[in-house]
Amino acid sequence: MIRITIEGAGRPVNAAVFGTAEEVRVALKGAALVDAAALRGAAVAGLYSGRHDRPKSRMGNLARGIRAQVEDLPNGVQVRFGVLGSVPYARILEKGGPIKGGVPIVPVRKKALMWISYGGGRAIQMAKLWLGGTYKGARLAGVKHAIGAGFGLRFSKRVITKARTQRAMPYLFPVIVETEPARIARIRMALAAVHAAAIARGGYS
Numbered sequence: 001m002i003r004i005t006i007e008g009a010g011r012p013v014n015a016a017v018f019g020t021a022e023e024v025r026v027a028l029k030g031a032a033l034v035d036a037a038a039l040r041g042a043a044v045a046g047l048y049s050g051r052h053d054r055p056k057s058r059m060g061n062l063a064r065g066i067r068a069q070v071e072d073l074p075n076g077v078q079v080r081f082g083v084l085g086s087v088p089y090a091r092i093l094e095k096g097g098p099i100k101g102g103v104p105i106v107p108v109r110k111k112a113l114m115w116i117s118y119g120g121g122r123a124i125q126m127a128k129l130w131l132g133g134t135y136k137g138a139r140l141a142g143v144k145h146a147i148g149a150g151f152g153l154r155f156s157k158r159v160i161t162k163a164r165t166q167r168a169m170p171y172l173f174p175v176i177v178e179t180e181p182a183r184i185a186r187i188r189m190a191l192a193a194v195h196a197a198a199i200a201r202g203g204y205s
Helices: 012-018 021-047 061-065 090-095 121-130 135-144 173-178 180-202
Strands: 002-005 066-073 076-083 097-099 113-116 153-156 164-166
Touching: 002 021, 021 061, 021 066, 021 076, 021 173, 021 180, 061 066, 061 090, 076 090, 090 097, 173 180
Parallel strands: none
Antiparallel strands: 002 076, 066 076, 097 164, 113 153
């Protein structure tokens, strides 16, 4: 979460030179809205970047769950940046940690689970080329063209997870750090505009 507070903006001399508290808050909120869009855009892009230190959003659930919302404070604004609670693995990917085993995984909307076995990268690439370039197309290719066994695609009605440790693959905090220079520049520009308007209005120099 990124919070920007306004200190001393209500004092008369500050209001005359730097703008009123409301003017400053409105300017900062405008900068925060741009920042929120930049944060979410960078985080989503990172999931599809292919970087080894970032998780990959293969089905799009993690990417769709990322949110960056601007909220008003009594003396400022804040950007709440995170992932919806409906994405259960979001936290463990960001921070890493142990994952309990013995959890059954069964298909919800389809008749079977599908995954790529060792060396199956070629299978999904070929399947994607055959049927529309999507993972759905890869699944259809596995069923219709019977490439499951030969090319590394596997199907199962039920899978029991094994206990393991998920390494940390932070995809939110690095984005906050990477976008910080642009964030600071936007805040400075917003405050400079308010200051210029106050100077013009009050005749100060």
